[in-house]
């Protein structure tokens with residue numbers, strides 16, 4: 057019950073949007089349930105009319121309908137019989153065409169009606185559930201987009217996939233099947249039980265006396281199912297993460313012959329999934345025989361009671377049809393708590409996610425930034441990642457518009473952190489970062505980021521055409537703008553040599569594109585953005601010498617007339633910068649021009665020497 061309440065509370069804002077269809081679904085569920093009761097009436101009526109009078113009138117009338125409302129029941133029955141009499145055949149009387157038609161069509165009509173409302177009920181509930189899940193997934197993705205980088209640093213891809221797909225799928229199953237059964241099946245049980253009670257209250261009570269006992273096994277088993285489902289969600293996340301991890305790093309896996317080792321990891325997960333899956337199946341399927349046995353125990357009582365009290369054949373037939381038609385709904389009702397338990401696991405995880413707040417928030421009255429005019433400044437900025445010491449310490453820096461700034465330093469010195477703060481992926485713990493004199497926390501995040509273009513060593517292309525990939529830099533860019541950007545990035549010629557040109561999907565033809573070509577597409581994306589601030593985060597680090605030369609030419613062109621922040625491990629790429637800052641342990645330890653720093657014989661010169669760059673000859677080994 058608590059599960060139902062919490063799922064309903066969570067789902068109601070979504071369900072409410074489709075109230076009309078939901079109500080139609082509920083109404084159809086009622087009709088479906090009620091239509092089941094009509095089979096008891098049909099059985100009794102047909103048996104009465106088709107049984108020779110000697111058998112059907114073996115008992116006095118008062119005993120034939122031992123219901124509590126015998127007078128009213130008799131009256132209603134008489135009215136119904138007057139209406140249906142000309143339409144239904146009766147034994148030992150001559151058949152008229154209407155009776156033949158009625159005899160042929162009564163059961164098909166009832167079955168058709170029941171089937172149609174059942175179908176329409178499922179259709180309406182699925183119609184609502186599909187839309188609810190679509191809305192929920194969009195809200196979920198909206199929420200994920202709003203969260204800051206610290207959340208993504210902590211989450212695995214498998215976890216995110218589990219939330220977006222698995223948790224919402226469990227809710228979908230619960231809504232389309234669970235909610236639908238929750239209406240149809242109790243109405244069927246109540247409708248049939250009421251019909252039976254009308255006919256014979258004593259016999260009904262006796263036959264249903266074991267039904268309440270099924271609550272206990274249902275409670276125990278649905279708790280087991282919930283536990284198994286929780287574990288299977290965890291293992292499923294592990295499995296998804298592993299698939300992403302292994303196949304996104306397939307080159308390394310193959311190069312290091314890690315396939316057998318990775319297969320062992322997969323095997324471990326799948327063996328655990330098998331064990332959990334079996335526990336879940338045990339919990340779900342064990343409910344069926346328990347429910348069946350307990351409900352059928354009532355049938356034995358019915359048989360003895362009928363023998364003892366000499367009930368007539370139509371009465372007995374209707375009763376047996378009623379009892380049997382209650383098994384499936386009772387069984388389905390027994391399975392509903394399992395759906396709800398599973399959906400509750402998903403809902404709990406989604407509620408937790410929806411409750412998260414981004415650490416980087418945009419103010420409601422954020423200041424727009426239409427163009428970057430003056431400078432980016434860091435004033436005494438200190439920043440630390442969660443649970444770690446400071447990555448930037450009391451850091452101050454001014455980057456005037458038009459400056460080409462190089463950033464050098466040992467690994468872990470804080471270079472990428474500086475770039476992340478410039479893009480406002482994180483907010484400083486103390487100090488202020490300003491753009492054109494505005495604290496970035498006051499600025500519109502979209503406006504601020506649209507002043508920047510990032511080219512990093514991670515070459516990221518989406519599963520779209522080359523034209524669409526380039527246009528991601530400026531949504532809505534025209535074909536001319538896209539081609540101009542590709543030409544500027546020295547990418548046009550190789551794109552045109554592809555069979556589908558700009559309409560090629562890099563994913564499709566990925567193997568035919570070199571690292572340098574893919575990086576030039578990323579540079580074209582930055583070109584089309586035409587942002588005044590260019591951030592280069594080791595853009596050539598993952599390329600070989602030949603590709604580096606090609607890409608560097610494109611970068612040099614992209615950097616013209618822009619403010620550039622360039623992180624480089626290969627110090628040779630910093631020769632043309634206006635100023636280089638050298639970082640160590642979150643601080644600037646040196647700054648100056650390339651030559652000055654080489655002559656200063658400090659950290660930079662040390663780093664340069666390791667790369668074969670010396671003060672006198674400037675560049676020896678590189679480029």
Ligand SMILES: Nc1ncnc2c1ncn2[C@@H]1O[C@H](COP(=O)(O)OP(=O)(O)OP(=O)(O)O)[C@@H](O)[C@H]1O
Nearest residue numbers: 209441444447465466467468469470471472473474
């Ligand atoms: N997402 C993160 N979560 C926690 N700590 C991090 C994270 N990213 C970086 N760090 C830590 O912050 C410090 C600075 O890292 P940063 O990546 O800025 O250095 P870097 O100079 O760019 O290094 P590299 O040249 O290797 O990329 C390091 O101690 C690093 O371990």
